[in-house]
Amino acid sequence: MIYLDYQATTPLAPEARDEMLRWLDGPGGSGFGNPHSAHRMGRQAAAAIEVARDRVAALFPAGGKVIFTSGATEAINLAMRGTAQQAGTISVSAIEHAAVLDTARSLGNCHELNVAKNGQCNTKQDLPADTRLVAVMQVNNEIGTIQPTVDWHRKAKQANALYLCDAVQAYGKMDVTGADMIAVSAHKLHGPKGVGALWIRSGLDIDEVQTGGGQEEGLRSGTLSPALCAGFGIAAKEAKERMERDAEHIDKLWTKARDILDNWVVNGSESARWHGNLNLRKNGLDVARLMSDCRDVMFSAGSACASGSGRTSHVLRAVGLSDKAAKSSIRIGFGRYTTMDEIEKGCGKIAEAAKAQGLG
Template identity: 45%
Template sequence: MAAPIYLDYQATTPVDPAVAAAMQPFLLDRFGNPHSQHRPGWEAEAAVDNARAQIARLLNMLPEALVFTSGATEATNLALKGVLTAPGQARRRIVTVATEHSCVLDTAEYLRELGAELTVLGVDADGLIDLDAAAAAIGDDVAIVSVMAVNNEIGVIQPVAEVAALAKRAGAVMHCDAAQAFAKIPVDVDALGVDLLSLSGHKAYGPKGIGALYVRPGTRLAPQMHGGGQEGGGLRSGTLAPMLCVGFGKAAEVAAARLDADAAHVRELWDRALAALDVPYSLNGSATARWHGNLNLCFPSVDGARLLADLRGLAVSAGAACASAKGKPSHVLAALGLPDALAKASLRIGWGRFTTADEIDRAMAMINDAVRAQGVRAA
């Protein structure tokens, strides 16, 4: 059986061949522990330091401000829990957004159960927050504000810099989940004004199992993992995997050279995909304030479960991989005001660096056929 056309880039991206090549020596030959005090250890440490510098250059930050983690979920847990449990922290309120990734919302809810206060901002029908509502919510009792850059389900880009300015005015820490933005759109920690930034390797053509948290110097965090204190001056314990760090760093280096070309490519495929659709649909999320490698479509009057079953030649999803695996409806689409029936009739289609125009043409033809098979007439 032929492999399906892969259009689920928000769940994970293919590893770039240059990344795989950079990682390979560290699987067998250069296996030293980067925390060991001998030549193999020093060589591994140098490779990790180089990876840290590669990522830092893409984000316009100091390399020593980057704390490697197992992924964006751990980075986000460290950010939110670390701020709320930092020594001397008197503020108890968290402000976030209804369309955030579950690693933000679930961590915030956990902290609420422990005594923190939680304010969740709504979004409009396009998935964007209201800055006036954000300004009203961010007061001098707020410890941390968390707003993601690019939404993982609908591709919407939030006004992070504007929210960060509000957080700064209130004396709150600003966190941004940039897992879907890193290596896709320009991300500059100073231009955004963020204090904490969560990153993921496998959303950016790098390996799974590696991520990072940018920590602006002076930001107070309490460690959430205790042990050897290998990262961030004791902020995160655990032996680093040089192979994964090297892959993450190489992915950043490749992205730095391809940022404009990748953006132009996905925009071309976006235009091609929409032009090829000839069945009724509506777009979930803003048509303009977005990353164009994400297309979340609602097909009214269609049985979503049957649609997915009929699209076995495509690797697409009904939403975030973590939620889809549990059979949960999309909280993001619910926040946009979609009733369950329309949310269940929605597809998330994602493409990127290695997607071809021919794959988009074939995929849209399959979607047209699958929708028409349910008695829906052409648009």
């Protein structure tokens, strides 16, 4: 099988796996202790989590604190619901992940910011006068466009509003821009599933949204997994050390993929985007048939979180595509462990399958 779905999840880094095994050590070992216990094993586990916290924090802006969560969805909910005591409107870009859009809608007074055809959230539009929170992601998960987050952070500050950035697709791949709160997930940068983090800038207080044992500074109750946190920490460390090399490798893969699929239309900007995300369309394409014909190539017809809904992508609609054009689109994702041979074979099979539909 050829795996080309890096936006859905990334392969676990071997370094992260090795570190996790240390903290999954059962009978005869000492790595399985509860990090919230006062005895020696608990203190060892707690120390491992703090090392991981420092490694995760190293990819965020200086200052602030890292709160471990079960993933980005929980981090986003903690940020949005933990600041819900403030009255006012929540302004979110129309191409945010469902974790942001659905949470904003559930909290009421949700205002959607429009997006240009190139896939970037238009910074010239005004915020409602009572905006209390602005949420614009750094890199879109479906089309890979890099958003003008620095400008949106500035606009939020000028409006005396907080700024939340979903940096899931950016964290570990590029410098994460400033914000009041930033949500990330480990499994999008070669870490394990089931752990993420919310970064909160220094001086910002938010409320807990689930009650319990008061772990994670009273903001996120629940027993932490030393293995998951340690794996996240190593994945962050590896990403920081390899960021430039990974980006160079991915740019080469992008160039090869575009050469093979040169007569497909790219959705969103080709330049203002993360090149590990190639979202393409071909008019008249039967995507279901294409995926069946290329069943040994793992790519996507959209966001993994919404792929079973049957709904047209809200992201592609927001950038001006018709339902027909959106449903003729695919997403190819690649990264650190993708080889040039895999790109050549995988994209070649996709091209041949499209030709078999009479779409040369």
